[in-house]
Amino acid sequence: MAFVPVLCESPALWGPSAEISISKASLLLKKLKKLKIHSNWTVIGVFSPHNDGRPWHPRLRLGLNHSSRPFPLESSASAVVMPSSIRIAHGIGSLLRSRSRIDVASESTPPCSRSFILIEASIGDFHPVLLVQSHSAWSGYEFYQSLEISHLLVFDYGFKTWEWDLAKIRSPIHPYFFSLGYWLLKVSNLDQTNLLVIVPKIFQAIIASLIDLGTFHLASNLLNQNYSIAALACSLTCFFNAYTSIRTSSNSLETALLTWSLALWPWDPNHLNLSCSKFIISISLIFGAFLIRPSSILFSSSLIFYLLLKSNLNIKLDILAWLIVIGFTSCFLGFLIDSSFYGEPTFTPLNFFKQNLLNKISNYYGSNPWHYYFSQAFPFINLSFFPTVLIGLFPLSIPQSPLESVHQITKLQSARFVIFSTIIGFSFLPHKEFRFIQPLVPLFNIFAARAMVNNHTRQNLSQTQLTHQHNLEGSLKFRLPSFIFRSIISLGLAFYLMTFHYPAQISVMSYLRSLPNHQLKSIGFLMPCHSTPWQSHLHKPHLAPNGSLEPMWMLTCDPPLNFSNNSLQSNQSAFSNQFKTAPFENYIDEADQFYLDPQEFLLKYFPKHVNPTFPPTNKSNKSYQWPSHLVIFEALWKLNGVRNILEKLGYQVVWRASNSRWHDDPIRRGGSVMVLKWKN
Structure with missing residues (x-):
């Protein structure tokens, strides 16, 4: 059964619903507008009642708003093109109540409830707790590719590895971020206190929180708020996020930049507005991640390729024009920053590709089989949510619940293409590490959320009423014990590694x-x-x-x-x-x-x-x-x-x-x- 939700702005909880043809709804709407009748019946979905291959006949689904405040009628007479909900007289409910069915969620993001605001605000407290708890070493990159260089910039002494000394393959943009904290400690004469270690952790908590918030908004872009809250829950309880996003490696900043780029990305070429500031910011974030981690080109190129593939010729030319303008500007700024840091004309991405691809320096640190990311990294990163992620990734041919639409499926197909093309691209490189695909973790969490919410919805299809709760409990209560169990496994392992592994x-x-x-x-x-x-x-x-x-x-x-x-x-x-x-x-x-x-x-x-x-x-x-x-x-x-x-x-x-x-x-x-x- 194909579902195409209609835009709906009401935050209310929906009760009994009914269905009516679009043509009848339009006629009724015109009559009701003449009578200036207000009502708490609202159109909350368009659907096809057939799943046997017969022609698609769209019908409206009406839901009863239980709030005491009636909604004003819209000015548009067409139920198909209305930008927001259609208001139908309460009397229609009594005529159609016998045909009451399960209502459908809206595609747009409704206003946040009080509980949701608390959930979103609590992210700022969650990651500092993890950072304070973290006492262990993970990788030398979290110190020698960021904090050590930042310390060197501010205090004029520190250790420079070969990447910063001779090869010049690292951009100073990431260390500059932490240099601000060290500078504040220096001017306040607090650098001899424990704040020397604590302040960089606070700065990293900002990056980690941006990853979680970006995951929420990315899910809102790809799906709707029912999924975005579940995606946020998955992100907060993700083992790999908890363990690595709080590390001061450049991979965490790369992940934050790319996550927000995806959150602003025009996933549907048919609704592409290239003059929109969101698209410009998204492209800028992609090139920012490229300057910090040149290997992110595998991620961004697959994203851009798919958009170009699905766009018409005029749109392709516009996209390429923006890419050239923003790309040239970003690379020129990167060249100026690199040259200023190294004291001579330098462009670190060019050095990076020369050393790792031409001279194959990365191979010196080990090589892995071609299936490494599929057989080891993919399962380990998702850990207890691995089966859920797989269920969310497949299938993507038709909507799997009333909460999904064909439009959303198209966007999810783009996201899945980015995941697998990025993994396949990294699989061709001999040297492989888990952290290289860290930017894919937000997408993993979104597909896990899709599987969870769809399963919840399918379990309620046999009921006569489906209550839409825009909070964490409403998104997860269908499998709350299972979700808690998997979260305990993920966060428990992360807690162990942060506390007892290499402290x-x-x-x-x-x-x-x-x-x-x-x-x-x-x-x-x-x-x-x-x-x-x-x-x-x-x-x-x-x-x-x-x-x-x-x-x-x-x-x-x-x-x-x-x-x-x-x-x-x-x-x-x-x-x-x-x-x-x-x-x-x-x-x-x-x-x-x-x-x-x-x-x-x-x-x-x-x-x-x-x-x-x-x-x-x-x-x-x-x-x-x-x-x-x-x-x-x-x-x-x-x-x-x-x-x-x-x-x-x-x-x-x-x-x-x-x-x-x-x-x-x-x-x-x-x-x-x-x-x-x-x-x-």
Whole structure:
């Protein structure tokens, strides 16, 4: 049965309904307008009563408004073209009550109820709670590609990875966002307090909240408010959202920008208004995400391609014109920002594609099978809602409930195309990570909401009355126990990972920061690269590097670099020439070299005795120096050869914290995190 809801503005709860042909309704409306009769009967849907292939005969469905305030009659006489509800006399209800049927929801978004406003407002409180609860490490990207650079911009010291130093493949737009918080702390002399760690979390809570609010508005754009509230509930209880959206990685900002771009996107080419500010803002957000994460081009290109595919020639030309104008303007602004940050003409997206596609640097960090996103990432990201997402994705040939329309199905088909084309595009790249498809999570939540609400509606089709509650309970009560159970699984796992999985890799920096400067003279991290945050959490200027001299050092994992120093310059610097290396299989980074034989590495590259003055390490000539403090994983301490060397030198354990009950790399990261101090 095909349903085509009519626009309806009433927030009222609908009771018994009846159906009448459009022609009869038009005649009645004309007569009632002449009599100036007001009524609480309202047209709430247009539907076809046949599902057996017979010709489609539209009929109006009338619902009784239970509010005490009558609605004024509309000026239009046509029930088909009216922009809002048709008001029919109450007397019609008594004539047609015997044909009462289930009423249909409107397609437009009705005014929000008090409960909905509270739900939407509560998002601002939900993510700060998660951020305060989060004490664990997830990926080095959340520190070294954002906070560390922000700290460097404001305080003039910090760690720059190869992406920011030689390759220049990262845009400073994302770090600039957090720089404002660091600057406020600096001018208020509060940078020595715990606010140094808390303020970036507050800024990230804004991004996380934008993802949830964007998901709600995206669902309103694709469907209606019945689905949007359910989509909001799915977003708030989504495992991957709870665990990753609060992380300060660029993927979270990319997701927020693309979600709002989709919320403003013209999904239906037949109702496209290219002069609308929404379309211009949507395209601008797409290019903003591209500057921050150039890989988002796979997402946005599929979105634009589908719109062009379904548009006529004139619309295609208009779309291309806007893309050229906004794209050129955005890229030019990006070029100015990149060049200002790096001090020379630079366009980071060009460098990014050159290094990852031409030089295949990303392959150095691992490759995965072609089905990785389908067999691992897709199920893991959706977790307990995975079956629900699949049900929402299929089928999309006809409306699956009275709440859907053919118009909405067309838009959902576009969204599904974006999902699968993006996943297929990323599947062609050898290096794959879960976070690469994080921008698809809002769409996953919307399709999960579609399945939930449609199931609720179908279960009520046999009833004589369907109450439309525009609140969370009304959207989910059909499977409330099931929804609660799945939410507990999702949020429970997220809570565990945020609290008990790798927390010591963060807390160790708090311990080191608490030590007075005269005790903490130097630090060495004998652990895999980027295992802990750096100066964004430590904030010790006396440990900042001085050229190639490093009072605080780590085992790096730089790839075999092979590039021009700048994407817009052909001359290579002498330093970059040093990094022209053999193929990946013949290259071993510093961390891998250490873990091949830790005992041999310590004996070969470190002095036989500890210098009590703790001079800085100079890695440019392989001149390692023993620091006053060492940070290691317990797995390294358990190696008898390494432990004997360190104990003979005078190192003793002064701090230890449990890190996790299980480890993805137990040989390198197993056990607790330990701090060793040299004692004469």
